[in-house]
Amino acid sequence: MRAGKLDKRLTIVRLTETGRDGANQPIYGWSDVATVWVQARPVRGEERFQAQQLAGTEVMTFHIRYRADLSVKDRVRYKGKEWDITAVREIGRGVVSEFDCQARAE
Template identity: 30%
Template sequence: MNPANFDRRITFQVSGQGVDSEGYPIEGWTDVKTVWAMIKTLTGKEVFQAMTTKTEKTTRFVIRYTTGIDEDMRILFGTRIFNIQSIINDDEQNKTMTIIGVEVI
């Protein structure tokens, strides 16, 4: 594992509810953890859904092993947002994790 390959910052976010200054509930995303990652684009395709066309990009994020991440979170990479599709502990060695994320544009 070459540390120089982990050259991008990504942030994991969790959906949560809070309240605004007047006490009304608001939904939003809260940052949980920011890590260094290696990023590889896997596929890109167009999805036809409800009479519209959407572009869908699948991306692989490799990070150092960490705890506290699950599929209910999302990844923020710059201004781009990825829904987490799967999280894999590479070779079950607790050294690196591969996270598959889908960006819908």
């Protein structure tokens, strides 16, 4: 992957145990894993009328340098929005991680 195409910043966040409550039950929260350079490509957006409301989705594909620890359980933060990872693919024997994300509803 050419470094010149990686021109934006993205933060990978992961659900981790942040502590224990009074009953010794785990407390979970989203914490930053890494901030990486990324190539962002908008895939599609759509709007539809559903249940008397206008509903929309925004989908993006991101390319970063290969990370073996990236999964669909993670989220990313990009341009002030939280995105759910819906699919992760390895491109070229550990060179690039490509993943699709859908914007979370605000």
